[in-house]
Amino acid sequence: MTRLPDRTDRSLGLVIDLDTCVGCHACVISCKEWNTGGYGAPLADADAWGAEPSGAFLNRIHSFEVTPDDAAAMTVHVPKSCLHCDDAPCVTVCPTGASYKRVEDGIVLVDEKACIGCGLCAWACPYGAREMDPVAQVMKKCTLCIDRIYNDNIPEEDRVPSCVRTCPAGARHFGDLSDPGSDVSKLVAERGGIDLMPEQGTKPVNKYLPPRPRRAAGEEPVALADLCESEPTGFFAWLDRALEKL
């Protein structure tokens, strides 16, 4: 059913911290690995060991250079995957009902058995979150690892999306963004979480935490060397004073 639900019981999603992401691409690899062996058709590659490999990925890291007017340029790594939008344009365009947004948790999914591979949903998504599988010829997208988060057969700490479990910097957080008391909602409120491409009117569930302010132009860096010369106490303080008097 490609009509969007009026409301969802929960809004599961990701909160991604652009201040701490180091751009290591570990989440890309773990996502690829999990989704090649998990739910649905394998996340395939074409010509994987050949001269021109090309494959479907559900998560990509773009690195940007941001140049403020009054400060030095900085590098910001922006991980991008499906934002599980409340007003998801990819869902309503689907002619077959293969694309849908779940009422119970707000996850946007593709029923691969009903997908005709027309590609219109990928056109409708301004984020480029959907990619056609080069082998199965059906549309692939982030499932928020539905085969992990509800999976009783794996340890509880693993019941989060693969990308979140993998991130070595702790830059990725998973939770219910419709619950103001959830950890992710508190994080968004505290750090001023933002929507990507708000002008597209998609109302994304996933939120991004902007980088914390950096040093202004002309401001000296923190002199760490000063920390090495601490004020002496006890015997060394007496020695210090005695030597001073000589």
Add this chain to the structure above:
Amino acid sequence: MHPATSIIVFTVASGAGFGLMAALGLSGPLPVAMVWTGYGIAFVLAVAGLLSSTLHLGHPERAWRAFSQWRSSWLSREGVMSIVTLALAAAHALALLTGHAAAVWLGPVSAVCALLTVFTTAMIYTQIKAVDRWHTRLTPACFLLFSMASGAILAATLRAVFLPQGAAAWPLLAAILTFAAWMVRQRAWARGDGTGPRSTPETATGLGGLGKVRLFESPHTGPNYLLREMGFVVARRHAAKLRLIALALGAVVPLLATLLASGGALPAFMLALGSLSLLAGLLIERWLFFAEARHAVMAWYDRTIT
């Protein structure tokens, strides 16, 4: 956007086919030979277009599922309307051939449905907010006017062959519709050229408040599905020349041909030439429709946009 040959051929051919169905539906009683030829051409154009669009699917064997989501999806609505129109047009043709009285109302109803089908095709593109050049009322206006112009000039050609006397109104109608279509196309081009992209690296990353944002490192080293589908830039370099060629083939030649035909100079030949030239011009127009359209996802990839 990548200009896929199958979609370009589909939109031009089915637009002309449904346009001709609309023209035949509004033509009143017609000689048997013209019904066969006219509806024959209309069906070949419309069905060939639909088939070519089906073949580009990843799973053509599941295409029947596309009729199910007409409540929300313009692509589904297009599928439903195509079948409804083909059935009504076939019924109208049959009524004309058998002299059945139902032809009087089947014709106009089939004509309205034919134009509605073209409208649903246009809305598939118009609804996509991520493509600035498409997301405008000018898109369905262009598709409908080009479809009606193609239909009118094809109908005028058929009339010049099968009903040679007193057919001056149709070449004139074709000329007016062709002129109007290109005027609207000009406006759509000017609109697209005049506005910068709504989505930029600044809005894509949400970092615009901090400063100027520029792609520093791509997420992957080779092309991917997104870049192959939406990253087309080659034709944009030749856009100005291609627009002139499209105008020459699609506007100047058909307009001259219809005027000469109205004046009585070899009407059947002139109108046939004008029809073919219009369709050739429309193939270039449709190529540009895709090739010039910039998708918002390029804000994540393009280092050159401002």
